[in-house]
Amino acid sequence: MTDAVVVLHGIFQPAFTMLPFCRHLSREGYSVLNIDYPSTTYPIEKLADIVSERIEGHAASVDGKLHLVGYSMGGLVIRAFLRDRVPVNLGKVVMIGTPNHGSEVADFLKSFPPFRYLYGPAGQQLVTDQKAFASIFANDGFDLGIIAGDAARNPILDRIMGQPSDGKVSVESTKLACAADHFVVHSNHTLLPHNRTVWDQTTAFLRNGVFDRSGADADEREVAEA
Numbered sequence: 123m124t125d126a127v128v129v130l131h132g133i134f135q136p137a138f139t140m141l142p143f144c145r146h147l148s149r150e151g152y153s154v155l156n157i158d159y160p161s162t163t164y165p166i167e168k169l170a171d172i173v174s175e176r177i178e179g180h181a182a183s184v185d186g187k188l189h190l191v192g193y194s195m196g197g198l199v200i201r202a203f204l205r206d207r208v209p210v211n212l213g214k215v216v217m218i219g220t221p222n223h224g225s226e227v228a229d230f231l232k233s234f235p236p237f238r239y240l241y242g243p244a245g246q247q248l249v250t251d252q253k254a255f256a257s258i259f260a261n262d263g264f265d266l267g268i269i270a271g272d273a274a275r276n277p278i279l280d281r282i283m284g285q286p287s288d289g290k291v292s293v294e295s296t297k298l299a300c301a302a303d304h305f306v307v308h309s310n311h312t313l314l315p316h317n318r319t320v321w322d323q324t325t326a327f328l329r330n331g332v333f334d335r336s337g338a339d340a341d342e343r344e345v346a347e348a
Contacts, residue, residue, distance in 0.1 A: 125186035125213060126153040127328070128177050131315075132194030132219075133161040133244055139315065140193065146321045152189070152328075155180045161195060162242035167258040169244060170202035178209060187213030189328050193315050194219050194291070195244060204260040214265045214331065216324045219288055219314045222268075223295040224250030226283050250295070262300040267327035269320055270296040271309040288314065305333040 127147050131140050137158035144156045159173050181188040188211050192200040197220025204215075221228070228248035231237040237245060247255055271288030274280040279289040286293045288311035297304060309317045326334040 123186040124153050124184050125189060126155065126180055126184040127189045127191055128180055129154060129156045130159070130173065130192040130196030130199050131161070132196050133241060143315050143321060147325070150325050153184050161244060162240065165243040166198050166202050166247050169199050173199060174203055174207055177203065178207070181209040181211055187211055189213040189215070191216045191324060192218065192220060194311065195248065197222070198259065201259040204264055205258060208263065212264060214267065214328050216267045216269065216327050217296070218269045218320060219271055219291050219296065219311050220268070221248055221291045221295050222298050224248055224252055225291050225295065226250060227279060227290050230282050261298065265331060266298065266301045267333060268296050268298065268301045268304045269323055270304070270306050271311055271314050272306050273308050273310045275310045303327065303332045
C-alpha cells in the first residue's frame with residue numbers, strides 16, 4: 123500500500139523550488155505530486171479551486187492515504203481546499219512557515235504598489251487582519267502538524283515583526299488551535315523548504331502524527347540540494 127503526498131509551494135515561488143524536498147519524500151516511499159499553481163494571479167479561495175482537481179486525482183491514484191504538505195501560503199491554500207473538499211483517504215497535513223494569522227511584513231507592504239503588482243490578490247490576503255476573508259479557511263477536521271522558523275536574519279524585518287519569527291512569519295502566527303503538534307526550527311523563511319530538519323520532521327509527522335524531538339537540536343542543517 124502506497125501513501126501519496128501533495129506538495130504546494132508558497133507565493134511567488136514556482137514548484138521547482140520544492141523539488142529537493144519532494145525528492146526526499148520520494149526516497150521515504152511516498153508517491154509525490156508537486157503542484158505548480160498561479161500563486162500571484164488569483165485570491166487564495168480561487169487557487170484552492172485550481173489545485174482541487176489535481177489533488178483529488180492524485181488521491182484516487184493511490185491505495186493508501188493522501189497527505190498534504192504546504193509551504194508558506196501553500197498551507198493557506200490547503201486550508202481553503204479542505205473547507206469544502208476533504209478526500210476520503212485524507213491522511214495528515216503539514217504546514218511549514220504558514221502565516222495562519224497573517225504576516226506583519228504583509229501589513230507593512232500591502233499598500234506598496236510593487237508588492238500589490240507582484241504578489242497580486244493573494245498577497246493582500248496575507249495580512250494579519252483576516253476578517254474580510256477568514257471564512258474561506260477550514261479550522262479543524264484534519265490531522266495537522268505545523269513547523270515554524272525562528273531565525274529572521276534581517277534586522278529590518280526583525281524590527282517589523284517585533285517577536286520571534288522567520289523574518290516573514292512570526293512563530294505565533296503559524297499556530298492553530300486544531301494542530302496536533304507544533305515544532306520550531308532555527309531557520310529563516312526562505313530556507314525552510316531546504317532545511318533537512320524540516321524534511322525529517324515532516325516525514326516523522328506523516329508517519330507518526332507527532333514530531334520527533336529525540337535529537338532535533340543536533341540536526342538543524344540547511345541544505346541547498348539533495
